[in-house]
Amino acid sequence: MIAELRRLDTGGLLARFRNLQAPAISEIDGEYSAGLLAQPNLFAVVSGRAAVANPLGPWLCKGFRPVDEDSGRGYNTFDEFGRIRQRYPMRTQLAPSRYDGAPAYTLIYRAYSSMCGAIHMVDEVRRAAPGVYLGIGTWGFTDAQRRVPRPFLLTGPVGAYRGDIGTSRPAFTPGPRELPGPPH
Incomplete structure (x- = not known):
């Protein structure tokens, strides 16, 4: 399954995503090992490599923990010059996908103060196989920017959750930038 996902282009990954179920x-x-999959355009390739495939601070994984039946917390882990660091906390919840309206395990970064929250990053995740998850990330300041899919792969778990990080935004409630609903 992993090799198959790595062979697909962005359109193929989106088509596959639409046929998967939310965990x-x-x-x-x-913690789940993380890596980028095929990106939709040159800007996404370059910005993705700079942000998460940077050899000076590569992206290693995402970590998650359930809080209750309806929500959880998480973070991203990077290797920064040999030191393992957690960055970019997020809230997790099941929500309608922006791609098809069906449930997706949704990572909402805006719930916490961070660079990812500031750029309105939201990831949607669905199970491709046991221990293999296909994610579609989005970010941006406009609706058009937030429609650009940035596929990624999660596998695991490969380790235990390391602990909560981040400062939550007081009284944060996801809005249409984070949960826009299904396409029209």
Whole structure:
């Protein structure tokens, strides 16, 4: 399954994503190895490499823990000059996908103060196989920017959740930038 996902272009990954099921909040618990898949355009390739495939601070994984039946917390882990660091906290919940309206395990970064929250990053995740998850990330300041899919792969769990990080935004409620609803 992993090799198959790595062979698909962005359109193929989106088509596959639409046919997958969302994992339950309780299913995603621990750290999951992470990597980018085919990106939709040169800007996405370059910005993705700069942000998460940077050899000076490569992206290693995402970590998650359920809080209750309806929500969880998470972070991204990077290797920064040999030191393992957690960055970019997020809230997790099941929400309608922006791609098809069906449930997706959704990572909302705006719930916490961070660079990813500031750029309105939202990831949607669905199960491709046991322990293999296809994610579609989005970010941007306009609706058009937030429609550009940035596929990624999660596998695991490969380790335990390391602990909560981040400062939550007081009284944050996801809005249409984070949860726009299905396409029209």
